[in-house]
Every structure is written in structure tokens, then in C-alpha cells.
Amino acid sequence: MTASRLSLWQAAWVIARRDMRAILFSKAFLLFLLGPIFFGGISLGAGMLGAKAAGSAEPARLAVILSPQETADLRRAYAELAPLVDLPIVEAVRANDSEPRALLKDRDRNFGAVLTGSLAAPRLTGTPDQIERWRGRVALLAARAKGDSATYPSVALDPTSSSVASARTAQTGTATAGITLLFLLTMLLAGMVLSNLVEEKANKIIEILAAAIPMDAVFVGKLFAMLGVSFVGLAVWGAIAGVAILLGGAAIPALVAPAVGWPLFVALFVVYFALAYLLIGSIFLTVGSMAATVRDVQTLSMPATIAQLAVFFLATFAMTDIGSPMELFASIFPLSSPYAMVGRAAQSAALWPHLLALMWQIMWVAIFVRVGARLFRRKVMKSGPAGRKPKKKRAPAV
């Protein structure tokens, strides 16, 4: 065997491999996987109940503003097709009754969209989701009403101005959902890495590690092991979510597509999640290095947990006004940066800020790990008060 030692990354790999195997094959990991699934299952159940309740409420109607003849033809077509196809209830409205947008805002009349124009060139006004959903059915009705089932007219879509606002609001919802998910996952994992370290100290393994490999490697290994575990968890949860969406998609509340698009948003979310976890995980590991007991952990981790909550609220508040000083601060402050950038990805299509943010956050991860490891070396390997008080040096006799 040659002299020398393992490199930092080789040593970190030894630690990470052991930790990952230990965690993945433990009962605790099963509970870790099941926890969010239970939570998601309950949410899904509530969603399905809500959907059922919504389904049993009065359905949205289609307001029809056509000529009397075409209105009559449309009613006839509706009567013929309704037993066969799920169609929105049509309600004729006089041409001078009101403008389509005003009709849609009328709370007394439950209109989901307004059909104008003619049967040959129908025009559908309403929220983007609704008119997209009814577009095909309106074309079917119009074709039947014209007596020409073979040719479906092209339906022009007219999203309402209020719909544009709805879409913006919905993107904010996507951002909030992303930030919340990020927060929950990082807190869950940071707590796990902390208890993992405390358990290791309780098992008195840490001195063996400290004697053989650099503390930086122990830190890096433990951090990345838990990150690997979290990716396994994400993959499992993602697969289950995919199956749930396939099976009960209608019952799951739809999120509006983020500004950068779903594929990139998901990729950025994963990267920001990794960095957010590495940042807060470093802090929790450092806290763990100073704690000897579970009580110590609770006491010492409290400020870190409160700081994490503050960061979450900061990012949630900041993302309501992209480009504001508050949002810029949240994007720059290392601990809130991943959250703020997830919020930004949901609402702004620009990609260069993400590149900058990723480099910035990676730099801070390196700093946090380095400082954490140094503190660990100082704090965790302290011997008991075995020695003596140092003697005060006397001035030499002249």
C-alpha cells in the first residue's frame, strides 16, 4: 500500500456511499418516503372531494349571441347531441343585452364563455382555460346546427382581459407552490442530516472518521449523501405524482405553466433545491457538530429554523413584485436566493439571472461547507476539562 491518503472527494465518496446505503435501506427512509405521500394523498382526496362538490354545483353555461335563426339551430343541435356528448348548457342572450365581457363578469349569470359571430365563423370569448376547453364542443355544435357534420368551423378565441390577469395570478400561484415545496423539502432534509450527524456522534464514530480523513470530506460526504437520498425521494414522489395525475388528473388543481416553461422550470427547481439544501444543510451540520445531545440540537437549531422561516417568507413576499428592490435582495441573499429564483423562474422568462444566481449560490455553498468544517474540527473534538488552569507568566526578574 502506498503512503498518503484519500483525496477529499475519494474520502467524501466513502462517507456518502455508506450514508446513502444506510439511509436507503433503513425504516426511517420508508417513513421519509411515505410522509409526503400521505400528505399528498390527503390533499388529493380533498381535491377529489372538492372536485366532486364543484361538479355537483351548477355548471358554467355558454352564453350564445347569434341571430335568432342560428340560435334556434344551435338549440336544436344541442338537443340532439346533449344525450351523446358532454356539452355546456347553452343559454341564448339577446344581441343588445350586453357585451360579452360584461356578461362574463355578471355574477348573477353563471357564464363560462360567450359565443358570438356566426355558426360558420364562431367566436368564443372567455378565460383562456375555459375557451380552450369548450372550443371543440362549440365547433361540434355549430357544425350540427348548420346541418353539416362533416365540416367543423374554425372557432376564433378571444381571451378576456381579465383572463390575462388571471394567468398572471396563476403564475404567482405556481411560484408560491414551487417555493413552498422547496421550503418543505429542504427543511425535511436538513432535519434528517442533523439527526444523522447527532446519531453518528452518539455512536462515537466521528473520531474514527476525523482520524482518517479530513473533516471537509465528512461534511461533503454527509451533505451529498443526503442530497442523493433526496433525489431518490424526489424520483419516487415524482413517479407517484405522475401516476396520480394520469389517474385522477381532473381532480388535481392545475398549475399555470411557468414563464420559463415546465421542463426548464422543473430542471431549475431541482438545481435550486439542491443548492438550497446544501446551504441550509451546511448550517445544520455545523449546528450538529456543536451539539452533544438531542436537547442541544433543539436549542441550537432553533435560530437556524427561524432564519429558514424568515427566508421563506421573504422569498414568498418578494416574488409578488419581480424586479423590485426586495426581490433583488432576496435573490442575492445566499439563503433566500434559491427560493427567490424559483419564484422568478415561474414569472419571468429571462434565463441569464439564473446563470448568475447558480454561480453565486455555488460559491456560497463552498464557503458554508468550508466554514462549517472548520467549526466542526474546533468544536466536536474537544476533550474534557482534564487539564489545569494555565499559569500566569511572571515578568522575568531583572
Place this chain on the structure above:
Amino acid sequence: MATQAQTPRLETLAIEANGLVKRFDDTLAVDGVDLSVPEGAIYGILGPNGAGKTTTLRMLLGIIDPDEGVRRIFGHDRPHDLARLIGYLPEERGLYPAMKCDEAIAFMGALRGLPLDEGRQRGRELMEAHGLGHAVDRQIRQLSKGMAQTVQLLGTLVHRPRLVVLDEPFSGLDAINQGKLETMIRELAADGVTVIFSTHVIHHAERLCDDVAIIAGGKVPYAGSVDAARDRIPAQVRLETRRAEGAWRTALPDDARHDPKKDGSHFWYFPLPAGGIEALLKRLIEGEAGVLSLSIERAGLHDAFVEIAGAAAAKAMKDEVPA
């Protein structure tokens, strides 16, 4: 500062420490420790609990850095750089409870650069060789304390280190396992491995060590060979005579302790006179002391420890019950 009570050695040094100092807040744990451990030696660090043994070993291994002083392992001042050459058994034993024995040994080897598969294979062989073959596939939590300690010791040795550092290796072991450990340490030394261990039980050091360092209150008042430590105290003469008085009494030192017995005999205890035993014996015979028995008892390491470290430190050592 250490007292080097022997002729300078020509061997290369496995460990060399000069003026190591370590403070924890306002506590001075180690105060200027000097050590020289020759390669291939069995070296003991003796001292009561809290004397600074563990802190010294941790500094030697680079687990903690000294506030002052330097330490070199095989001539290098960065112990971590030689991790593959060193095996370390800490005082507080620790293993992952859910790990199987061979995996635990392999993991400890992997920390020192041994490939996992090779570590697992060697772990199985070592366990077989030490009578634990039946427990290879057991989890650590299923082992007795003594077995778990043996597994950890095997993990310390699995990568075949050139220097083995054992912190209180005998504590917690029963007499049989202590004997096995002593044998193992001798075998390691026979293979050229340097073994340094700390203990608060003097007779382990006396039986095993070529050299010792006595540490008390964070200082090392003595570092050198066991023989030299014992030679610091003159041998004690134990004399039994028929008579209590006579001209021969001038041959005994003034402070000789007299212990008359009921059967009329008299015992005398005193340090061996500078003139040697033959001159003493001649005067006793010529003076008709009626010598019934005479023996010379060489001082033990415990006596040397009392002499060097003081009665308080010796009492602290004695209060620790040896197995």
C-alpha cells in the same frame, strides 16, 4: 519537559513530538509534551484519567491541532497525509450498529484507502483468525461488548498499518480478552509495526512496553525505557536475621526498616548499598548476624511511577481497578 533517561537511539522515529501544547478555553490540557517513539517499538503512555493522554494522541494523529509545538509521524508533520499507514482505536469505541461485521471492518479500511471488496475479504479472514468467524454476518448491535471491541480493533488493523495507535485499548475487556489483546500487540510489534497505546493500568505497560511516557497534569515528567524508569529507584534489600544487635548492624543503612517477628527472627528492609550485595553479605557473615534469608527486589514500574509522577498521580492510577 521530558527526561530522556537512556542512551540516544539510532533507530528511525515513528513519532516525534516537541513541546506540544493544547488549551481548551481556559483549561491547559497538555503542557509541553515531548515524545520520541522508535519504529517497531511498543510504546505506552501512562497516566491517570484526565492527565492529557487522549488529547496528546489526538494531536499526534492530527484529529486536533496543537496550539504550540510540532509533531511528526514518520518524519511528516501532517499526520492526515499518512492516513494509510496509521491505524487508530479511539478510547470511545464506536461502530454503526446496523452494519454487519465484515462491512464495518471494510468501511474502516476504506477510510484508509483499502478497496471495499478487499476490506471485506480481509475482514472475514481476520475474524476467522480471531475466533469470530461465526459472527461475520452479524450486525454490530448483535455482538457482545467484547466482540464489538475486537471487531473495531480488527477494523483498525485491516489496512495493515505501520503505526497503530490505541487509546485505552484494555478498558472494558475481560481478563481473557486483555490477554488476547496483549498477544496481538506483541505479534504486531514482531511484524515491525509500531504500537503506541495509552493506559491507566501500569501492569499492561510493564508487561508489553519497551518504552513509556509518564504523563500527569498535562506534562511528561518521564519518557524513556521501562528499565531506565525502574532503575531510577535503587533495588530494595530484604534481609532476615536471627539476631537484632551486633557489630554487623553498621553494615546496614541508618534508615533500614526493622520488622521483628514473633518467632524471634528480624526482618530488615533498605536500599541496596552502593558497595553492592557481596560486600554487605561478607560483613553480615563476619559480624555473625545469623542470616536466615536475603533477597534483592528490583523496583517495579509502579514504584517508578510514584517516584516520577508523585503520590497523587499514583493514587489516581491505583484507584482504577485493573482487570
